[in-house]
Amino acid sequence: MKYKEQIWKIIFLMCAAFSILAVLFICLFLFANGIPAMHKIGFLNFLFGNKWKPANDLYGIFPMIVGSFYVTAGAIIVGVPVGLMTAVFLSKFCPAWLHKILKPSIDLLAGIPSIVYGFFGLMVIVPFVRNVFGGNGSSILTASLLLGMMILPTIISVSETSLNAVPLSYYEGSRALGATHERSVFLAVLPAAKSGIMAGIILGIGRAIGETMAVIMVAGNQARIPDSILKGVRTLTANIVIEMGYAADLHREALIATGVVLFVFILLINLCFNLVKGKNRG
Numbered sequence: 001m002k003y004k005e006q007i008w009k010i011i012f013l014m015c016a017a018f019s020i021l022a023v024l025f026i027c028l029f030l031f032a033n034g035i036p037a038m039h040k041i042g043f044l045n046f047l048f049g050n051k052w053k054p055a056n057d058l059y060g061i062f063p064m065i066v067g068s069f070y071v072t073a074g075a076i077i078v079g080v081p082v083g084l085m086t087a088v089f090l091s092k093f094c095p096a097w098l099h100k101i102l103k104p105s106i107d108l109l110a111g112i113p114s115i116v117y118g119f120f121g122l123m124v125i126v127p128f129v130r131n132v133f134g135g136n137g138s139s140i141l142t143a144s145l146l147l148g149m150m151i152l153p154t155i156i157s158v159s160e161t162s163l164n165a166v167p168l169s170y171y172e173g174s175r176a177l178g179a180t181h182e183r184s185v186f187l188a189v190l191p192a193a194k195s196g197i198m199a200g201i202i203l204g205i206g207r208a209i210g211e212t213m214a215v216i217m218v219a220g221n222q223a224r225i226p227d228s229i230l231k232g233v234r235t236l237t238a239n240i241v242i243e244m245g246y247a248a249d250l251h252r253e254a255l256i257a258t259g260v261v262l263f264v265f266i267l268l269i270n271l272c273f274n275l276v277k278g279k280n281r282g
Contacts, residue, residue, distance in 0.1 A: 027263070034260035037253035046257060052223040052239070054247070059254040061261065063225045067140075067233030068209055068265075070226065071219065074144025075151055075208040080201055082148070083155030087197075090156070091163040092185045110153035118217035121146040126218055135230035138220035143233070146218055147211060151204035158203060162196025163189060202273045209265060212237040236262045 038046050041059045049060015086106070090099060125145055130137030166189050174184035220232015221242060240255050240262075247255050
């Protein structure tokens with residue numbers, strides 16, 4: 001029996017080691033190919049340059065950084081309030097029979113391929129934005145609305161789990177002091193679950209900043225700093241996917257360096273998630 005346990009321990013250790021090695025190899029590939037490109041272009045010119053014109057050897061990704069920030073911020077503004085309120089409803093207000101319908105439906109949203117979201121955005125949200133707000137429809141606003149929908153399952157699931165994990169004594173103590181059901185939920189239960197809720201929001205941000213196909217289809221893909229939410233933008237992920245198929249030499253290296261910048265952003269988001277998770281455990 002102990003012999004079998006040792007075998008399984010070795011298997012689990014190998015699986016864990018493989019995951020770590022995969023991350024290390026990805027880091028090695030990105031940094032080994034991206035850092036030299038940044039050195040050739042100039043670190044400041046690469047990060048803060050306003051023009052991306054590979055034909056003229058101009059590789060400034062600042063418009064893509066700004067575009068990624070705008071689209072992600074818009075997705076947070078759209079998705080976080082809706083996701084949080086939905087989680088509160090499912091956890092504390094939803095009837096059992098309705099929960100059995102809503103919860104699987106929300107989970108289904110997480111399994112829909114991003115290309116399907118992109119088609120929906122292209123055929124529904126783009127015409128809606130064009131007819132209601134003006135412009136050509138492919139814009140920051142459109143991408144924000146679509147990404148706000150895509151991050152909902154993550155925010156709702158994590159937030160609802162956090163709310164359900166709050167000890168019942170918090171709610172009962174508030175009720176014993178004379179608070180209503182609504183006041184007890186929002187002033188006692190919700191603050192107690194804030195660390196878990198923040199973790200869900202951070203995971204949603206990671207999903208939004210890393211999304212590619214859906215954004216390509218609705219954001220306009222214009223490598224410039226926008227002056228309005230109705231203007232098109234190009235994100236870091238979209239820049240890589242659009243041009244990697246035909247890029248060569250320094251152009252290809254610059255795209256890999258763009259991946260390095262995106263990878264650093266994702267690492268920072270994961271670091272924030274781990275800090276929040278550690279605080280929640282404490």
